[in-house]
Amino acid sequence: MPRTLIEPFRIKSVEPIRLTTRAEREEALAAARLNVFRLRAEDVLIDWLTDSGTGAMSARQWGAMMEGDESYAGARSFYRLQSVIQDITGMQHFVPTHQGRAAEKILFTAACKAGELVPNNNHFDTTRANLEYLGVEAVDLVAAEGLQPALIHPFKGNIDLDRVQALLESDGERIPFGMITVTDNSNGGQPVSMANIRAYAALLKKHGKPLIMDVCRFCENAMFIKMREPGYENKPVKAIAQEMFSYADGATMSAKKDGMVNIGGFIVLRSDEWMDAVRNLEILGEGFPTYGGLAGRDLEALAVGLEEGLDEHYLRYRLRTAEYLGERLEAAGIGFVRPTGGHAVYIDARTVLPDMPVAHYPAWALCNALYLEGGIRGVEVGSVMFGKRLPDGTETFHPMELVRLAFPRRMYTQSHFDYAAEVIAETKAHASTIRGVRIVRQPKLLRHFTCECEWV
Numbered sequence: 001m002p003r004t005l006i007e008p009f010r011i012k013s014v015e016p017i018r019l020t021t022r023a024e025r026e027e028a029l030a031a032a033r034l035n036v037f038r039l040r041a042e043d044v045l046i047d048w049l050t051d052s053g054t055g056a057m058s059a060r061q062w063g064a065m066m067e068g069d070e071s072y073a074g075a076r077s078f079y080r081l082q083s084v085i086q087d088i089t090g091m092q093h094f095v096p097t098h099q100g101r102a103a104e105k106i107l108f109t110a111a112c113k114a115g116e117l118v119p120n121n122n123h124f125d126t127t128r129a130n131l132e133y134l135g136v137e138a139v140d141l142v143a144a145e146g147l148q149p150a151l152i153h154p155f156k157g158n159i160d161l162d163r164v165q166a167l168l169e170s171d172g173e174r175i176p177f178g179m180i181t182v183t184d185n186s187n188g189g190q191p192v193s194m195a196n197i198r199a200y201a202a203l204l205k206k207h208g209k210p211l212i213m214d215v216c217r218f219c220e221n222a223m224f225i226k227m228r229e230p231g232y233e234n235k236p237v238k239a240i241a242q243e244m245f246s247y248a249d250g251a252t253m254s255a256k257k258d259g260m261v262n263i264g265g266f267i268v269l270r271s272d273e274w275m276d277a278v279r280n281l282e283i284l285g286e287g288f289p290t291y292g293g294l295a296g297r298d299l300e301a302l303a304v305g306l307e308e309g310l311d312e313h314y315l316r317y318r319l320r321t322a323e324y325l326g327e328r329l330e331a332a333g334i335g336f337v338r339p340t341g342g343h344a345v346y347i348d349a350r351t352v353l354p355d356m357p358v359a360h361y362p363a364w365a366l367c368n369a370l371y372l373e374g375g376i377r378g379v380e381v382g383s384v385m386f387g388k389r390l391p392d393g394t395e396t397f398h399p400m401e402l403v404r405l406a407f408p409r410r411m412y413t414q415s416h417f418d419y420a421a422e423v424i425a426e427t428k429a430h431a432s433t434i435r436g437v438r439i440v441r442q443p444k445l446l447r448h449f450t451c452e453c454e455w456v
């Protein structure tokens with residue numbers, strides 16, 4: 001058998017990449033105030049800013065879109081998608097939404113109230129923000145292995161069951177439900193084991209609490225279980241996903257991830273308990289419950305996308321691309337969060353810029369350097385994203401300085417990854433010339449999206 005694991009698709013429709021010179025990139029980055037979020041996408045060669053809604057759809061999905069039923073109520077496309085989702089999740093209620101955060105907002109408004117708290121392995125930003133907006137505390141309880149970036153462990157997204165139990169005992173009456181995020185996006189896309197999901201669900205059940213899963217990347221999580229958890233090596237990925245859902249009472253999903261579409265999301269629920277409130281909020285904010293903020297054609301694309309997202313050949317190639325880039329980085333002496341996750345590689349900027357003062361934002365500086373060197377756009381996950389400027393003008397910093405490279409689905413081929421690995425190694429070779437930045441303008445919240453910087 002040849003050893004090369006090929007992309008299990010061929011290309012039918014192409015989108016040109018605009019090649020730029022270093023001088024052009026210097027100009028574009030200066031115009032963007034040294035903030036890659038402010039670049040025009042056209043000026044980027046390899047766009048690894050996010051895997052959310054950025055993937056390529058298949059010929060089957062484009063074909064299905066022509067079959068979209070745009071009826072306001074009771075569209076055929078709704079029933080088609082509902083049967084696919086009921087088959088995978090085993091849950092009777094399915095409510096489409098325009099994206100994941102809308103699903104969160106609706107479900108949390110229906111099921112939580114101020115003063116409560118929700119445990120999770122790690123809440124994603126929008127999940128945390130939607131809970132906090134309602135006055136609910138979002139408690140992150142990832143297991144200790146998940147907090148050590150260099151440690152190799154198969155399931156660094158697992159939740160710490162002892163801490164969950166202690167919380168249920170001390171504050172049980174304040175907990176409306178438990179959550180778990182698969183894969184753990186905020187922690188590098190690390191998977192959660194089936195054993196952990198099963199035990200967590202049983203623990204919650206013992207205390208009379210439902211389990212809600214954040215399932216944006218459930219296909220990638222199921223494939224990790226197949227590859228890493230004894231007893232699952234011969235099970236089809238779909239059956240593994242079905243078992244994961246069997247332990248849950250409900251789920252929220254951003255279809256922009258493993259749904260393989262550019263827009264969409266949904267809620268599923270097993271019981272009727274919250275459904276009246278969910279339906280009311282859906283109509284108030286998203287639309288009639290059989291379209292929920294999406295066009296009929298979007299529902300069709302998602303019905304096909306969910307099946308394609310569970311394809312094992314695709315998933316094996318998908319997880320391998322991240323692992324492959326990790327191997328290339330390791331060979332170049334560049335540190336990253338280990339093992340590589342499902343959808344992204346997180347470079348440890350400290351291994352490229354060990355001496356840059358944290359006040360010059362080393363991960364932001366590396367992010368800019370990767371753009372200048374080879375037109376690669378990643379995202380800083382460090383002290384610009386998580387640090388704060390205090391009223392006295394001093395700053396708080398984040399303990400880690402990471403650059404996340406997140407991979408759109410079915411979009412880049414192995415030669416793009418080879419090119420990126422060369423650009424990153426080359427950037428490290430010129431590390432002494434990489435300049436830090438200072439922030440000259442910033443908003444109060446989420447400053448990384450819009451802040452303006454200058455070279456130090």
Ligand SMILES: *Cc1c(COP(=O)(O)O)cnc(C)c1O
Nearest residue numbers: 099100101124126185216254256
């Ligand atoms: C993307 C994401 C969300 C939010 O979904 P949107 O479609 O961006 O609104 C929620 N949770 C996780 C884990 C995510 O990755």
